[in-house]
Amino acid sequence: xxxxxxxxxxxxSKGEQRQWLNTFTDYFQIIYEKEDSLxxxxxxxxxxxxxxxxxxxxxxxxxxxxxxxISGRTAHANGSFAPFPSAITIFATSPSDNFIGQKTxxxxxxxxxxxxxxxxxxxxxxxxxxxxxxxxxxxxxxASTPFMGGWWIEGLxxxxxxxxxxxxxxxxxxxxxxxSAPVEEQSMWSLAQGAYQSHGAPRGRIxxxxxxxxxxxxxxxxxxxxxxxxxxxxxxxx
Numbered sequence: 672x673x674x675x676x677x678x679x680x681x682x683x684s685k686g687e688q689r690q691w692l693n694t695f696t697d698y699f700q701i702i703y704e705k706e707d708s709l710x711x712x713x714x715x716x717x718x719x720x721x722x723x724x725x726x727x728x729x730x731x732x733x734x735x736x737x738x739x740x741i742s743g744r745t746a747h748a749n750g751s752f753a754p755f756p757s758a759i760t761i762f763a764t765s766p767s768d769n770f771i772g773q774k775t776x777x778x779x780x781x782x783x784x785x786x787x788x789x790x791x792x793x794x795x796x797x798x799x800x801x802x803x804x805x806x807x808x809x810x811x812x813x814a815s816t817p818f819m820g821g822w823w824i825e826g827l828x829x830x831x832x833x834x835x836x837x838x839x840x841x842x843x844x845x846x847x848x849x850x851s852a853p854v855e856e857q858s859m860w861s862l863a864q865g866a867y868q869s870h871g872a873p874r875g876r877i878x879x880x881x882x883x884x885x886x887x888x889x890x891x892x893x894x895x896x897x898x899x900x901x902x903x904x905x906x907x908x909x
Contacts, residue, residue, distance in 0.1 A: 695736060698722045703741040710741050710763040713779055721784050722791075724835065729791045729827075730898045735809065737790060739783075750782040752789035754813035759786045781836040788828040798905025818908040820866030826881025827897055830889065833882065841882055849873035850883060 694701040694711055699718045703711040718739070726732050738758040745762040752759055761782055795801050795812050804811040816824065833841025840846040850873075853859040860869075865880025873879055888896045 698733060698737060699739055700736040701739045701741065704743070707741045707743040707763060710743065710761070710779065714739065714741065714761070714783060717780055718783065718787075721780070721787055721835075725784070725787055725791050725831065728831075728894060728898065729788075729795075730902070731791045731795055731797075733791075733794070733809075737787075750786040752786050752793070754793070754816070755810050757790065757794045757810050757813060759783075759790055761786065777837045781832050781839055784836050785828045785832040785839075788831045789824070792827050792901070793824070795901070795905060797902045798908065800908070801905060815905055815908045819904075820863075821868065821877030822862070822865040822880035822884060824881070825877045826885035829878050829882040830885040833886075834889075840878060841886065846879070846882075849875065850879045 690705055692703055692705060692708065692711070694703075694715050696715050697719050699715075699722070701711050701715055701718070722733075722737075738756070740758060740760045741763055742760065743763050745764055750759065750761045761779070763779065793813050793816055794809055795815070796804060796809075798812075798815065800812045800814045803814075829840050831839075833839030850859070860876060860880070862880065862884070865876055865884075867877065868874060869876045885897060888900070
């Protein structure tokens with residue numbers, strides 16, 4: 672079911688009001704301006720299907736509609752997940768490069784599924800902070816994030832954008848070069864170094880490390896392995 676309502680929020684910097692629309696699906700609240708209605712309708716057409724697939728993979732079901740903010744006021748197509756309050760933001764604009772499948776017809780789906788994987792991974796009802804979230808609200812579960820390595824945070828999202836959608840980083844030859852070149856040069860970084868970003872090449876080391884590790888785990892032990900390890904970690908993340 673899809674339901675659309677509207678509300679107005681002030682834009683203080685210009686003394687005007689921006690008109691926000693809200694579309695509700697079974698699992699999401701999609702928030703957008705009128706100019707981004709086509710993007711919102713497209714996201715609504717696949718959001719619930721993606722949720723059912725990923726929530727099963729991560730064994731995590733949301734008790735409240737997941738907020739998705741769609742913003743077209745940007746020069747780059749991208750997305751983000753942010754806690755406190757937990758929400759997904761999609762910066763929707765015409766694709767201009769090879770980032771997350773943006774040369775394919777499904778670039779918006781690739782961005783969306785990447786950020787949804789973050790949400791379902793981090794806003795978890797498992798472990799110590801998951802138990803506390805039943806008292807203090809769902810955002811409490813995101814307190815486990817500082818104890819995760821960067822490659823573990825980005826690994827699943829990079830994996831699903833590559834294996835559950837078209838044109839993710841795993842399909843990009845330039846992304847492949849970020850880890851194949853160090854292997855050839857026998858200068859590969861360690862797993863510990865893959866836990867944080869680097870000022871040197873490749874700058875997105877957490878994505879490369881995460882993709883390699885999660886893809887290997889899934890391929891070797893089956894797709895349940897990520898949830899198994901994650902639940903074990905969340906029981907005592909310190």
